[in-house]
Amino acid sequence: LKNEKNNKPTIGKSGEFGFIEKIRSAMKTKNPSVVLGIGDDAAIFKPTLGHELIFTTDMLVEDRHFDFKWITPWQLGAKTMAVNVSDCAAMGAKPTVALVSLGVPKNFPVPDLEAFYDGLKQWGESYGAQIVGGDTVGSDKFVVNVALVGEVEKGKALKRSGAQAGDALFVTGNLGDSAAGLHALQHPSAKGKEAAPLLIKKHLTPVPRFTVGRALSTQKMATSAIDISDGLSSEIHHLCEESGVGAEIHEEALPFSEALIHYCDENQLDPLPFVLHGGEDYELLFTVPLAKISEVIQKLPGETGVAVKSIGRMVPKSKGITLITRKGQRIPLEAKGYDHFTAKDKA
């Protein structure tokens, strides 16, 4: 992106129709399941035989969920698609088509809007999602809503509700990096300059765990799954609530990245709250029956290229949701969300 914001044509001046025509030609569909793409009153999509459709949507509002001080329009497009693909992955489904609705301020530069769509399109296509329509309206702030449709083999969708007491609890990747990245963006004078770019990257362009979700659903390795958008402590409560079970999580088993440890050391921060409560990691949290544990540990990382770690187990509901500390103390794990970190994000 160039820094000549004032000289760029704005959406207010170039008009909506010209822009829609541009988007329409940029979004030409290649997916044979899309019978009719952008341009009619509605799009037409032909579902694959033997599959079920899943629907998910996510809305992001400027200054509440993102700040153009930190994120480029291209990155915002990529991230908006990624968070929807993450929900799709948590269901074990393949993304198919997406609808994109925008609220755009009058003075928003056209090249920035093109970059935004470019990010959306590139990330969508890399997971098989085609943009087939949407709506654009004028707005005081930039608002984006993506509605994503996915497909999953009949009966194989991963739900939050299937966990059983005795199942092992697994998580992909590392936790806390995204929230620490946000901390680094909000504290430009913080130390740990070697680690910060890695953490910031995880915050601005999270990678959804699509291959893991697909492997778990098609190979029936998980009894339940959820993606971590609000932090581990919140998501484990959602999973336990829907499944009617409790959970024990071992602090010493939680996956911390080297970057997070370094950044927290340098700034005298405790990494544990980032790992437990930090939002927007978009890792998958899933439960595995005893008989499948060795398969998950031995096969899944090789097949998907994603590290997985067992962090605890599911227990009867009456035992609640517990964190077992490094010293062996058992403490109730309370749900603390993203708000815990950013006062600005409070609704």
Ligand SMILES: [Mg+2]
């Ligand atoms: Mg989710």
